[in-house]
Amino acid sequence: xxxxxxxxxxxxxxxxxxxxxxxxxxxxxxxxxxxxxxxxxxxxxxxxxxxxxxxxxxxxxxxxxxxxxxxxxxxxxxxxxxxxxxxxxxxxxxxxxxxxxxxxxxxxxxxxxxxxxxxxxxxxxxxxxxxxxxxxxxxxxxxxxxxxxxxxxxxxxxxxxxxxxxxxxxxxxxxxxxxxxxxxxxxxxxxxxxxxxxxxxxxxxxxxxxxxxxxxxxxxxxxxxxxxxxxxxxxxxxxxxxxxxxxxxxxxxxxxxxxxxxxxxxxxxxxxxxxxxxxxxxxxxxxxxxxxxxxxxxxxxxxxxxxxxxxxxxxxxxxxxxxxxxxxxxxxxxxxxxxxxxxxxxxxxxxxxxxxxxxxxxxxxxxxxxxxxxxxxxxxxxxxxxxxxxxxxxxxxxxxxxxxxxxxxxxxxxxxxxxxxxxxxxxxxxxxxxxxxxxxxxxxxxxxxxxxxxxxxxxxxxxxxxxxxxxxxxxxxxxxxxxxxxxxxxxxxxxxxxxxxxxxxxxxxxxxxxxxxxxxxxxxxxxxxxxxxxxxxxxxxxxxxxxxxxxxxxxxxxxxxxxxxxxxxx
Amino acid sequence: xxxxxxxxxxxxxxxxxxxxxxxxxxxxxxxxxxxxxxxxxxxxxxxxxxxxxxxxxxxxxxxxxxxxxxxxxxxxxxxxxxxxxxxxxxxxxxxxxxxxxxxxxxxxxxxxxxxxxxxxxxxxxxxxxxxxxxxxxxxxxxxx
Numbered sequence: 016x017x018x019x020x021x022x023x024x025x026x027x028x029x030x031x032x033x034x035x036x037x038x039x040x041x042x043x044x045x046x047x048x049x050x051x052x053x054x055x056x057x058x059x060x061x062x063x064x065x066x067x068x069x070x071x072x073x074x075x076x077x078x079x080x081x082x083x084x085x086x087x088x089x090x091x092x093x094x095x096x097x098x099x100x101x102x103x104x105x106x107x108x109x110x111x112x113x114x115x116x117x118x119x120x121x122x123x124x125x126x127x128x129x130x131x132x133x134x135x136x137x138x139x140x141x142x143x144x145x146x147x148x149x150x151x152x153x154x155x156x157x158x159x160x161x162x163x164x165x166x167x168x169x170x171x172x173x174x175x176x177x178x179x180x181x182x183x184x185x186x187x188x189x190x191x192x193x194x195x196x197x198x199x200x201x202x203x204x205x206x207x208x209x210x211x212x213x214x215x216x217x218x219x220x221x222x223x224x225x226x227x228x229x230x231x232x233x234x235x236x237x238x239x240x241x242x243x244x245x246x247x248x249x250x251x252x253x254x255x256x257x258x259x260x261x262x263x264x265x266x267x268x269x270x271x272x273x274x275x276x277x278x279x280x281x282x283x284x285x286x287x288x289x290x291x292x293x294x295x296x297x298x299x300x301x302x303x304x305x306x307x308x309x310x311x312x313x314x315x316x317x318x319x320x321x322x323x324x325x326x327x328x329x330x331x332x333x334x335x336x337x338x339x340x341x342x343x344x345x346x347x348x349x350x351x352x353x354x355x356x357x358x359x360x361x362x363x364x365x366x367x368x369x370x371x372x373x374x375x376x377x378x379x380x381x382x383x384x385x386x387x388x389x390x391x392x393x394x395x396x397x398x399x400x401x402x403x404x405x406x407x408x409x410x411x412x413x414x415x416x417x418x419x420x421x422x423x424x425x426x427x428x429x430x431x432x433x434x435x436x437x438x439x440x441x442x443x444x445x446x447x448x449x450x451x452x453x454x455x456x457x458x459x460x461x462x463x464x465x466x467x468x469x470x471x472x473x474x475x476x477x478x479x480x481x482x483x484x485x486x487x488x489x490x491x492x493x494x495x496x497x498x499x500x501x502x503x504x505x506x507x508x509x510x511x512x513x514x515x516x517x518x519x520x521x522x523x524x525x526x527x528x529x530x531x532x533x534x535x536x537x538x539x540x541x542x543x544x545x546x547x548x549x550x551x552x553x554x555x556x557x558x559x560x561x562x563x564x565x566x567x568x569x570x571x572x573x574x575x576x577x578x579x580x581x582x583x584x585x
Numbered sequence: 586x587x588x589x590x591x592x593x594x595x596x597x598x599x600x601x602x603x604x605x606x607x608x609x610x611x612x613x614x615x616x617x618x619x620x621x622x623x624x625x626x627x628x629x630x631x632x633x634x635x636x637x638x639x640x641x642x643x644x645x646x647x648x649x650x651x652x653x654x655x656x657x658x659x660x661x662x663x664x665x666x667x668x669x670x671x672x673x674x675x676x677x678x679x680x681x682x683x684x685x686x687x688x689x690x691x692x693x694x695x696x697x698x699x700x701x702x703x704x705x706x707x708x709x710x711x712x713x714x715x716x717x718x719x720x721x722x723x724x725x726x727x728x729x
Contacts, residue, residue, distance in 0.1 A: 040665070042634045042672040049618045049626065086664060112668035134611040134671045137618075 029144030030055035037067040037083040037095065038110070043133065047082065050137050064090035071103050078105060079147045082131075082140075085111040085118065093125045100126040106146035110135060220262060227251065228262060591725035598718050607711055611674030628719045634673045635712055641666045642705060649698060659697060660689040666704075677707045 034056045038044045044060045051058040059078070061067040064087050071078060081099050085092035096107045109122040112133040122130045128146045131139055220228070231248035232240050242260035249259070602608045612627075619626040645662045648655060667682035681704040688696030 040669050040672065041637050042630060042669055045633060046615065046618070046630060046672055049623065050614075053618060053620075084668075086661075086668070112671055113664065133668055134614070134674070137614060 028148070032056040032144050032147060033059070033077065033079045034143070035059050035061060035067060035071065035078045035081045037061045037064055037081065037087070037092075039063070039084065039087045039089075043084070047135065047140070050135070050140050053137065054141050063087070064092070064095040067095065068098055068102075071099060071105070075103070078103075080106045080108065080143060082108045082110060082143070085109050085113070085122070093121060096122070096125045096127055104150075106150055108143060108146065224249075224251065224254075225262075228259070228266075232263075232266070589725065589728055591721065591728050595718070595722045595725045598721060602714060602718065606676050607714060609674040609676040611671060613674075615673065631673055631715050631719070634669060634675075638666060638669055638708065641669065642708070645701060649701060654692075654694050654697065656689045656692050656697075660686055663689065663704075670708075675708075675711055678704065678711060681707050 032054075034051050036044060036047050036051065036058060038047065038060075039062050041062065044062060048058045048060050059070070061070060064083070067081070067083070071081070083092050083095055083099075087095070092109060092111075096109060099105055099107050106128040107126065108129040108131060109127040110131045110133055111118060114132045119130045128149075129143070227249045228245060231245040234248055235241075235244050240263065242256050242263055245263065246254060246256050246259045603612075615627045615630055623629070641662060645659065645666065648659050648662060663682055663685050667679055667686070670678045670682060681700060685697060685700040685704055688700055
């Protein structure tokens with residue numbers, strides 16, 4: 016039932032909008048096809064949900080929007096909806112002859128951007144472009160995407176031609192117009208991106224860069240800060256005011272979110288972990304070692320959906336987002352001026368905000384190079400509201416959640432494998448306990464408590480990770496006798512698991528990962544697996560639509576090849 | 586725009602289909618979709634519907650034969666059938682479908698069996714009327 020090749024959009028938006036229609040009723044399929052064609056959309060029809068998913072996967076970026084019936088024989092429409100949202104992050108419209116409120120609500124809960132009642136009128140279909148446009152706008156704001164900006168420019172330049180003469184929010188327009196300047200400067204900025212195939216060009220906010228940013232902000236004073244001032248202070252020639260402006264915007268959002276969460280966390284205690292999804296669900300794991308000498312400067316920070324563990328000394332920033340992506344942001348191993356990086360805002364830290372599962376850790380002296388690290392699932396990830404801007408991982412001075420660092424002893428996390436099939440139980444570190452722990456859910460392929468053991472390639476510079484469960488002790492090495500730590504990036508993503516978990520990750524996922532990319536210190540990348548990161552970056556940037564799932568399967572180190580691909584489970 | 590008696594007849598027949606409640610607004614939508622690219626669009630859709638609905642009817646008939654009646658399944662089938670009927674604007678058919686589903690909820694076997702007969706009846710009546718209508722329309726078009 017396909018109507019052929021979907022070419023990239025060339026006509027004036029919304030004409031040429033590439034729609035995929037999924038309906039098991041052949042009559043409706045034909046009618047909808049005709050209706051959509053009359054709207055000047057480019058239509059592909061499909062009567063099976065499975066086929067639709069395959070098509071979507073095969074032609075990444077081949078479609079702009081999906082319309083699907085709710086009742087289908089081979090797959091529940093809601094399930095398809097989830098998949099599409101997670102894997103491709105396309106807007107999905109549901110249809111049904113049944114207009115019961117509960118059904119509609121279910122649709123919305125599963126992420127439908129609209130719910131149409133059959134018989135569907137032509138005029139309802141005429142307006143579906145708004146969902147695509149809206150998404151682009153949101154993407155454009157958060158992601159500084161060249162491609163997005165370009166599209167929005169295109170759209171807006173055509174706005175005169177629209178019958179409705181729709182009005183765009185002036186603020187949005189302004190923001191997007193300004194970004195046009197960035198186009199030209201972008202090309203130099205692309206790192207980890209294959210220019211020919213990448214869709215997103217962006218400034219990579221490396222740790223150093225961000226550090227400069229933060230320094231500048233602090234110097235100016237957060238209240239008086241402005242992009243121009245920051246830019247001047249930063250003294251980075253290739254950086255534009257717009258880059259700084261958008262970074263600042265994110266920074267502000269991030270801070271405010273932190274604050275909110277800080278308040279929430281203290282009252283919430285244990286949080287329902289999104290990842291505790293029973294069947295073979297995905298947890299993410301990371302066990303990281305913190306350089307002993309820098310134990311004093313360990314800070315744990317919760318950034319919205321991510322937990323950021325920053326080890327000051329080693330300048331390792333580990334971040335795990337709620338999707339189970341843990342990225343370890345390498346920092347310079349040598350201590351530099353960023354020791355002032357993390358403020359002594361640690362007083363603000365409520366350790367409960369960091370780890371919502373209690374875990375006991377005791378300090379003991381042991382050499383953690385044996386890496387007996389188990390990390391407990393990180394629980395504090397909340398499912399953000401869907402429109403929330405992407406969590407922005409920052410390393411910065413104003414950590415409102417910074418664990419009291421526990422310098423000189425080994426902090427161990429006692430993982431109790433309990434109810435979590437995802438990961439061992441964790442406990443919230445008590446305030447007075449030293450050290451910072453990166454806790455992340457352990458990925459488990461099965462319901463067992465076995466953890467995924469990641470065996471990174473060894474090198475002195477590379478920490479070995481071993482995630483053990485079952486009441487193993489997690490050693491957080493904050494001692495001096497540890498090797499400097501280098502990071503590996505664990506990204507584990509699994510959209511289907513996400514959906515099992517019941518979170519609609521949708522747009523937040525991919526952008527988190529993109530943000531994480533920003534922090535890869537290129538030096539370290541060189542030391543470690545440069546190409547690997549490049550691959551990651553490449554793939555993530557290439558697979559624009561699937562970027563939400565940077566499927567780096569399992570052990571990154573043992574499966575480099577896989578890492579560069581996108582794996583779709585099930 | 587009735588230039589000849591045939592066309593007038595067609596228009597009249599069309600009118601009565603609406604007035605008598607056999608068709609609803611959706612049918613007009615289909616007519617609006619008809620254009621040069623698809624000059625016989627409405628007829629094609631109706632044909633498609635009747636082909637496909639035969640299958641659905643068969644499913645329901647089979648399900649009605651099993652004892653005890655699986656009302657959930659019946660409801661499911663009828664839901665599909667109703668959705669399909671809505672595609673051509675088959676108003677009376679749709680109404681009977683709704684009745685059937687009510688009997689399903691009430692778990693009334695007798696009600697289901699009875700209303701299903703009515704569904705089939707309306708389904709058939711409409712088909713005949715539309716066949717006549719299209720035939721007439723074709724003749725009127727040729728005669729022009």
